[in-house]
Amino acid sequence: MNTKNKDHAALSDDFNRDEARVNWHDETLWFVRAKRDKAAHQIPEWEQLRSAASQIKDNVLSNLHDYLQEFEKNAAKNGITVHWASDSKEHNQIVHQILSRHKIDRIVKSKSMLTEECHLNEYLQQQGIDVVDTDLGERIVQLAEEPPSHIVLPCIHKKKEEIGELFHEHLGTPEGMADPVFLTAAARVHLREKFVTRKAAITGVNFAVVETGEFVVCTNEGNADMGAHLADVHIACMGIEKLVPLRRHLAIFLRLLARSATGQPITTYSSHFRRPRPGQAMHIVLVDNGRTTQLGREDFRNSLKCIRCGACMNTCPVYRRSGGHSYHTAIAGPIGSILAPNLDMDKYSDLPFASTLCGSCSNVCPVKINIHEQLYKWRQVIVREGHSDGKKTAAMKAMSLTLSNPALYKLAGKAGRLVMRYAPFAVSNGLNPWYKHREMPKAPTQSFSEWYKLNKENE
């Protein structure tokens, strides 16, 4: 997939060439949003849960330094080796070193957005290590050589017929077979062989508990457990923001996570890993990769509260109609749009603008991140730091000048309306993006202020 040099608007334009597909994508994700609503409305204390989760995460972010050290200490006590990675490169190297030490060149990996963020698969492949993603959706996009388009539903952009074709090509299923039950069974057989033969498993981490040094991995397929339980080496990769102080805090987060993500009451598997079993090596890689920089940005720090449920994507009317790949970053959608500029402001300067600021994302967020307000604030930062188009700046300056001067405004308004009335071709043409799918408003002879001047005595 070529996303190079195309911004969100251009990639969305591509996505929208097939309107029936856009409708299908929108309906599929709206269905998930509706399931989330139903699940949330069954919990009378839902809003209190969100507030509690938000406050716990605020506390974590305000005390991150101490919590991290305490977590490291407790995890080490449990026999887990803890590594610190300042960026994605260091993270990838650490993982590679662990595998090299154990002379392992074939591994299984369950879903981890952090490893997507760090492009771990590509890196390990370059080092001659074969990685098989064991989450079904992840495996599908891996076979298609595409990045995931959604953090919870990685292949939500693919239709079952396309998955059938992929499986026919890679797993030898019959041509034209698109029955989901059949395809899932084929994937199960294919993955079973990998689970049994591979000596190392990488998992992500949903929550790491400071007081106990354990971590929790949530999946619906049990693939993280299968991988970790059968492997001699378990490497868990986590962003440093994934901590919760106390074990009982999980009671709040586990109730929120799956309901927000898919509308399920809880993930099928919420597995706690506390210590390696005898003979097993267990590693945790704690990754910064820009997180401390974001923590230092007062307006954006609370984006680090994110628990990666994907609810903001499912509800986002733009995401549903532009597809995850239009965000050209590992984490798509509204949350991705406030995280990515922190990593590379120039490359991702388009993302905070890929929103109408409708605010639905902030309302569904289980940890109450003010996503739409941060989108607005990122826009200001991006312009201020010089990452906006010069033509746009010139237009905005002209607009500001006109709107700051009542006489100029009235003149421009009148001139505009005259043009629209008597020379509509000047605006109703292919150069005007509005006109591509919409008629221009009809230009009245009189503005309100002109009407008011003439009629105020009678009113």
Next chain:
Amino acid sequence: MITVGLFIPCYVDQFYPGAAIATLKLLKKLGVNVVYPAGQTCCGQPMANSGYEHLTGGCNHLFIDNFSGFDYIVSPSGSCVLHLKEHLHAQGQEDKAAHIRNRIYELTEFLTDVLKVKKLNARFPHKVGVHQSCHGQRGLMLSQMSELVAQPFSKPMQLLNMVEDLEVISLNRKDECCGFGGTFCVAEEAVSAKMGKDRVNDHLMNGAEYITGADMSCLMHMEGILRRQNSNVKVIHIAEILNAEPERIPVTTD
């Protein structure tokens, strides 16, 4: 008698004087002394939402010059009101700015919360779809949001229920964004237009003759799509419905 400064957003002034006239007449009918300051232009939101809030100083000072000293400021646009509430600041005039931020109301919330209107002399014998504009709904909380687990309420509906013979249709997605989004509508043309089409389609499928709302900008967007489709369905600002007197047809311009 309370005195209200009437703020008519720039694009309403230029393109939808009918909505502005209806707002003025409705407020007067309800016994309010309405003043329309002649030197007003725009709230500054088009620049601010594009990342150029630092260029809104001129607009802010002008707004304060025009609207200081009123009991209330009322505007038939939730979006512009929200922008002013959140972002109106001016060096050396911060007390005046604060007064405006606290005293500015979108029209429907002014009617329900300040005037506490219980009865309207209005008739609109049509099937109407109500568009919940995001900034009014999620920003000013004009009505409950479908995402939250909370008691339902709706200020616009409270008023529409006082209109004789009006039938409000129900929508499949009751508060999805129409995709206007200010400069988003041209910068992200493909998604914006698609969102607009989908929103309009929901109203059409459910039998609307009119689409109404408290924000003309969303309605302008949807009107552009309806007219491209040669639809007979029309958009109408909520003020025009609330001001539609039984014996008269709503104010139209041009």
